[in-house]
Amino acid sequence: xxxxxxxxxxxxxxxxxxxxxCAASGFAFDDYAMHWVRQAPGKGLEWVSGISWNGVxxxxxxxxxxxxxxxxxxxxxxxxxxxxxxxxxxxxxxFCAKDEHPTVTNGGEFDYWGQGTLVTVSS
Amino acid sequence: DIQMTQSPSSLSASVGxxxxxxxxxxxxxxxxxGWYQQKPGKAPKRLxxxxxxxxxxxxxxxxxxxxxxxxxxxxxxxxxxxFATYYCLQHNSYPPYTFGQGTKLEIx
Numbered sequence: 189x190x191x192x193x194x195x196x197x198x199x200x201x202x203x204x205x206x207x208x209x210c211a212a213s214g215f216a217f218d219d220y221a222m223h224w225v226r227q228a229p230g231k232g233l234e235w236v237s238g239i240s241w242n243g244v245x246x247x248x249x250x251x252x253x254x255x256x257x258x259x260x261x262x263x264x265x266x267x268x269x270x271x272x273x274x275x276x277x278x279x280x281x282x283f284c285a286k287d288e289h290p291t292v293t294n295g296g297e298f299d300y301w302g303q304g305t306l307v308t309v310s311s
Numbered sequence: 312d313i314q315m316t317q318s319p320s321s322l323s324a325s326v327g328x329x330x331x332x333x334x335x336x337x338x339x340x341x342x343x344x345g346w347y348q349q350k351p352g353k354a355p356k357r358l359x360x361x362x363x364x365x366x367x368x369x370x371x372x373x374x375x376x377x378x379x380x381x382x383x384x385x386x387x388x389x390x391x392x393x394f395a396t397y398y399c400l401q402h403n404s405y406p407p408y409t410f411g412q413g414t415k416l417e418i419x
Contacts, residue, residue: 223408225355233347233355233398235408247406283354296402297345299366301354 190214190300192284197305200274208305210267210284218242218262221287221295224269226280227304236282237269241290252278274309281306313337313404317411323419328389332397332414334382340403346375346384349413350395358397359384394418 196208210222223238237248237258246258257270267284281304289295314337324330334344342362347355357366359375362382372387386393399411 232413233349233400233410235400235406235410238406238408249407288360293405296343296400296405296408297357297360298347298355298400299357301356303354 190286192286192300192302194282194284194302194305197282197307199308199310201311202275202309204274205270205272206274206307208269208271208282208284208307210302212265212267212284212286215286215300217260217265219290221289221292222260222267223285223287223292223295223298224258224267225283225285225298225301226278226307227283228277228280231280234280238287238292238295239267240292240295245292247292271307274307276309279307279309312407313340313401313409315399315401315409315411317399317414319414320412321415321417323417324389325419326389326391330386330389330416332384332399332416334377334384334399334411336380336382336401336403338404339379340401342378343401343403344375344377344382345400345402346373347398347400348393348395349398355398389416391418 191213224236255273283304284302285298286300287295288297316335344362346359349355363375
């Protein structure tokens with residue numbers, strides 16, 4: 189059974205940093221691209237970032253480019269999101285999502301999702 | 312970036328009704344579109360991929376159609392468990408992948 193379990197969320201002050209993790213199991217993690225998608229309270233879904241199976245190809249939404257860094261450790265079956273210079277508008281539930289494809293450029297078909305971890309940016 | 316315009320933003324319907332949700336892309340995306348269902352406090356679940364292919368395990372009352380710039384999700388006979396929010400997602404142009412703004416389906 190595929191499982192994606194996010195962690196690392198919490199309350200953080202504006203301008204500070206936070207690192208999210210996503211632990212994957214039940215599939216060959218190093219065969220697939222992975223993504224972060226977020227949902228602000230009461231709002232819709234927003235794709236944040238994606239990373240290819242080997243970590244070589246990476247993409248970001250303009251809203252987080254230069255502040256967030258996605259990475260993965262295939263030896264640990266884990267996905268990460270380093271979030272720096274956090275803003276109030278980054279407050280959201282952050283989902284980890286598995287792609288059906290190994291690359292992000294030909295991906296974007298999310299077949300499994302975690303339950304999310306909540307990030308609240310507030311002073 | 313490709314913009315996805317979803318309509319309606321909310322919809323009231325009764326059990327047994329047939330409902331249709333539309334997604335329009337700001338430029339052609341072939342059939343590179345998926346439909347997702349999200350219930351409150353839960354992760355999204357994919358219903359349809361490649362615009363019209365039914366995800367394994369999803370009831371056959373769900374169907375998708377369209378290509379290019381206009382797409383529809385149809386639920387042929389609403390069941391109580393179908394009341395949720397639905398999103399389309401285009402994956403033709405990257406980055407970014409873009410979602411529609413969502414359609415909240417409520418019980419009349």
